Amino acid sequence: MSFNVQQIRKDFPILDREVHPGVKVIYLDSTATSQKPESVIEAMNTFYRRSNANIHRGVHVLAEESTAMYEQARVKIAKFINAPSAHQIIYTRNTTESINLVAYTWARANLKSGDLIILTEMEHHSNLVPWHMLAAERGVRLEFIPVMDDGLLDLDVYRSLLFQGPKLVSFTHMSNVLGTINPAAEMIQMAHEAGALTVLDAAQSVPHLKVDVQKLDVDFMAFSAHKMCGPTGIGALYGKTTLLEAMPPFLGGGDMIKEVKLRSFKPTTIPSKFEAGTPAIAESVGFGAAVDYLSSIGMEEVSAHEHEMIEYALERLEEIPGLKIFGPTADKKGGVASFTFDGIHPHDVAQILDRHGIAVRAGHHCAQPLHEKFGITATTRASFYLYSTKDEVDKLVEGIYKVKKVFG
Amino acid sequence: MDDLYREVIIEHYKNPSYRGHLDPHDISFADNNPLCGDHIQIDLRVDKDGKVAEARFDGHGCAISQASADLLLESVIGKSLDEVKALNKQHILDLLGIDLGPVRLKCALLSLKVLKAGVYGLGEASDSLVE
Numbered sequence: 020m021s022f023n024v025q026q027i028r029k030d031f032p033i034l035d036r037e038v039h040p041g042v043k044v045i046y047l048d049s050t051a052t053s054q055k056p057e058s059v060i061e062a063m064n065t066f067y068r069r070s071n072a073n074i075h076r077g078v079h080v081l082a083e084e085s086t087a088m089y090e091q092a093r094v095k096i097a098k099f100i101n102a103p104s105a106h107q108i109i110y111t112r113n114t115t116e117s118i119n120l121v122a123y124t125w126a127r128a129n130l131k132s133g134d135l136i137i138l139t140e141m142e143h144h145s146n147l148v149p150w151h152m153l154a155a156e157r158g159v160r161l162e163f164i165p166v167m168d169d170g171l172l173d174l175d176v177y178r179s180l181l182f183q184g185p186k187l188v189s190f191t192h193m194s195n196v197l198g199t200i201n202p203a204a205e206m207i208q209m210a211h212e213a214g215a216l217t218v219l220d221a222a223q224s225v226p227h228l229k230v231d232v233q234k235l236d237v238d239f240m241a242f243s244a245h246k247m248c249g250p251t252g253i254g255a256l257y258g259k260t261t262l263l264e265a266m267p268p269f270l271g272g273g274d275m276i277k278e279v280k281l282r283s284f285k286p287t288t289i290p291s292k293f294e295a296g297t298p299a300i301a302e303s304v305g306f307g308a309a310v311d312y313l314s315s316i317g318m319e320e321v322s323a324h325e326h327e328m329i330e331y332a333l334e335r336l337e338e339i340p341g342l343k344i345f346g347p348t349a350d351k352k353g354g355v356a357s358f359t360f361d362g363i364h365p366h367d368v369a370q371i372l373d374r375h376g377i378a379v380r381a382g383h384h385c386a387q388p389l390h391e392k393f394g395i396t397a398t399t400r401a402s403f404y405l406y407s408t409k410d411e412v413d414k415l416v417e418g419i420y421k422v423k424k425v426f427g
Numbered sequence: 428m429d430d431l432y433r434e435v436i437i438e439h440y441k442n443p444s445y446r447g448h449l450d451p452h453d454i455s456f457a458d459n460n461p462l463c464g465d466h467i468q469i470d471l472r473v474d475k476d477g478k479v480a481e482a483r484f485d486g487h488g489c490a491i492s493q494a495s496a497d498l499l500l501e502s503v504i505g506k507s508l509d510e511v512k513a514l515n516k517q518h519i520l521d522l523l524g525i526d527l528g529p530v531r532l533k534c535a536l537l538s539l540k541v542l543k544a545g546v547y548g549l550g551e552a553s554d555s556l557v558e
Contacts, residue, residue, distance in 0.1 A: 365489075366488075367432075367489045370491075396464030425437070426441075426490075427437070427441075
């Protein structure tokens with residue numbers, strides 16, 4: 020099936036929405052959250068209308084059906100990232116919770132004062148603050164791979180940091196601000212050679228690129244459903260089986276136990292060990308439907324389309340006097356264009372664009388240290404997904420000229 | 428063309444009358460809007476009757492946050508500190524003459540939050556000051 024963006028747009032009902040009278044939305048904020056296709060919305064709808072029950076232990080038809088759907092979605096997600104088995108997929112609320120899970124269980128069981136964790140300067144707050152909290156509590160040390168002016172990581176500094184014998188390297192696969200796609204396989208291999216484990220923040224990569232955890236040989240990987248056509252409220256942590264099995268549980272409660280006595284408990288096996296309490300069941304069904312949807316189109320096709328989009332967007336945006344784009348050239352990045360414009364505050368840029376139906380994001384995009392690095396407090400960010408069109412890029416460019424007009 | 432960016436807002440943003448610092452001052456306070464990095468510092472001089480004699484602000488941020496700071500200071504000259512304490516969200520919306528959604532409201536209210544935290548002599552500016 021060849022990629023047809025107009026056909027794909029028909030799958031997303033929200034793209035027909037008028038946000039102002041006569042003005043249809045131009046959604047350029049998919050890096051924050053993607054829109055949802057009809058098939059995902061319907062899968063969740065149908066689940067609630069036909070199958071809803073709490074999972075596990077119930078023996079009635081609805082409980083059996085719900086449990087099967089919850090577990091089938093896990094199998095689909097595992098397949099999507101080429102995980103060896105479905106029990107290596109732990110459902111969480113989102114990428115943030117997945118990273119916190121590793122920080123609270125593996126890291127607190129294995130790291131002690133003075134141990135080193137390597138992060139990068141381009142991390143989202145979700146891959147910074149859990150480690151800050153651990154550092155404050157345990158006295159682990161944090162070092163950062165610098166971001167160079169071209170938006171790429173300085174791998175020479177990384178190489179020298181590895182000589183300090185880190186226990187963990189945790190980094191983003193794709194920057195949510197610069198769009199930089201980091202050489203994850205190479206960085207993971209380097210970490211392993213230095214004896215460190217790895218966490219990959221794949222919130223921005225799994226939705227946009229073909230990601231294969233076995234090829235990457237990554238130890239832990241975190242991602243969210245809502246950025247990949249799925250619902251909010253559910254994400255996943257992938258981990259290597261031996262690591263997950265050796266880790267203490269995260270939250271305590273129902274479903275994560277083998278047996279409970281009045282004064283003690285035994286945790287059950289993975290993945291349930293990490294899934295205390297009633298989980299996001301309908302959302303898991305939506306997550307599975309999202310993976311089906313993306314698979315039906317093909318991740319290579321999705322990446323190719325986004326690459327075409329970012330190439331075109333950078334070319335058009337660079338024509339605008341006073342506009343400065345951050346991050347690497349199109350061949351090294353995903354569909355993200357963060358920019359400053361003519362000293363006009365990004366909030367004002369975003370607000371005026373909104374008047375023309377153009378939805379972009381303004382601020383530090385939960386990456387404050389990265390913005391400080393570039394000496395700015397905020398950027399305006401336009402981001403693209405499989406439903407984005409060149410026509411929308413043209414409208415964005417027109418919109419930016421209108422911003423200029425308002426501010427004279 | 429754009430009611431949110433009325434001429435008065437653009438004018439106060441581009442050519443503020445009250446930008447600067449007062450040294451010495453009787454009251455000085457600064458705070459950020461953590462969502463967007465807007466920053467505002469306000470310095471006041473108070474006369475012997477307890478009224479605002481002079482006021483200046485400095486900082487950076489979007490047009491809404493900076494214009495509202497300028498408009499706010501213009502409006503408090505000659506007011507007693509008790510009158511300043513009584514100012515609320517509506518005062519800012521009246522000055523701007525626009526309606527704002529919840530996100531931009533935070534930008535608009537930053538200056539009032541800073542002003543009131545200074546006047547009350549608080550260690551930290553809280554959102555409850557401008558509700």
